[in-house]
Amino acid sequence: MKAIQLQNPGGLNHLKLVDLPAPSAPQAGEIQVRIHASSLNYHDLGVVLGKPRSADGLIPMSDGAGVVTAVGTGVSEFKEGDAVVSCFFPTWQSGRATIAEFVAVPGDGIDGFARELVNAPATSFTHSPNTYSHEEAATLTTAGLTAWRALVIDAAIKAGDSVLVLGTGGVSIFALQMARSMGATVIATTSSATKEKQLLAMGAQAVVNYRDNPQWGDEVLKLTNGRGVDIVVEVGGPSTLPQSIRACRVGGHISLMGVLTGFAGDLPTVELMRKQQTLQGLIVGSRQDQQDMIRALENFDWKPVIDSKYPLEKIADAFEHQKAGKHFGKVCLSF
Secondary structure (H helix, E strand, C coil), X not given: CEEXXXXXXXXXHHEEEEECCCCCCCCCCEEEEEEEEEECCHHHHHHHCCCCCCCCCECCCCCCEEEEEEECCCCCCCCCCCEEEECCXXXXXXXXXXXXXXXXXXXXXXXXXXXXXXXXXXXXXXXXXXXXXXXXXXXXXXXXXXXXXXXXHHCCCCCCCEEEEECCCHHHHHHHXXXXXXXXXXXXXXXXXXXXXXXXXXXXCEEEECCCCCCHHHHHHHHCCCCCEEEEEECCCCCCHHHHHHHEEEEEEEEECCCCCCCCCCXXXXXXXXXCCEEEECCCCCHHHHHHHHHHHCCCCCCCCEEEEECHHHHHHHHHHHHHCCCCCEEEEEC
C-alpha cells in the first residue's frame, strides 16, 4: 500500500511517499478500512514540522475516512462496505474529558491516516453521515467535532444567541454553519476583503477586518450595542484572547482551542473576572460526541466547506497551501 512517512527531524521536505506491506486480516474487535480521504489541521501541521518531535517514520494525519473492507470477529457495529470516519481520541469513548496527552492520537502518538489501508479497533471509527463524500466526512474528526463541542456541549448554544468566530479555517467555518443552523447570529473576523464577502454569503451578520481594526473586540461591542456576544469560538490563542474577552458579554462563554498565535501569553484576568465569563479549554471530543454530532448533521441542509483537494503524494503541497493561510474551509487529501 502507499503511505506517507515523516522522517526526522521533520519538515515538509521530510514527508516521503513509501510502499508498505498491506495489513493482514483484522484481529478480533478490529475492522480494516480502505482510507480514501483525510483533511489537514494545524495540529497535523505542527506534527509534520517537528513540533513536537515525532517518531522517525511516523505516518501523519489525524483525520481519516473510507470504506470498511474486512471485519474481525466480535464486531457487530460495522460490516464490509460501510463508510466510516476516524475518531481523534480513539480511547475516549464517552463521558467527561480524561485525556490531556496525544499518545493515542493517530498521526501523533501513533500512526495516522496518510495511508491506503489501516487495521484498528472498531471503536476507533464511527459511521460517516449518509450523504457525505469521503472528503466531507474526513473534515469531521477534528474540525467538525471541535466546533460541535465548543458550541453545543460546552456553551449550550440556543436559538437567538450571538456567536463570534475568528478567521476562516475549518473550525471557524464549521462553527458559523452550525450556529446559523441552530438559530444563532454570527459575527466573524478576517483580514481579507474576498473572504469577507464569502463569510457574509454564508450568513454571517457582520464581518470585522482585524488587520484594519487591531482592537476588533471594541468593534464587536459596537456591533452588539455594547453588550458583547454570548459565545466566542477562540481559535487564535494568546494574541487574540484579550480581544475575545473584550468582545464577549458579561457572563458569556469563551471556548478556547487555538494555538495559532502561540502557546502562552498575557491574559487580562481582571476583565475576565469582572465580566464573570467562562473560559473553557477543549480538545476535540469523545466518540459518543462524534456520533451525536453526525446524527445532527444528517438533519442539516449544508455540507462542510472544502477549499481544495490534493492527492496523497502531494501532501507537502497541501501543507504549503495551509501554511499560506489563503484557504477558506478545509484542505483535504483525496486518494
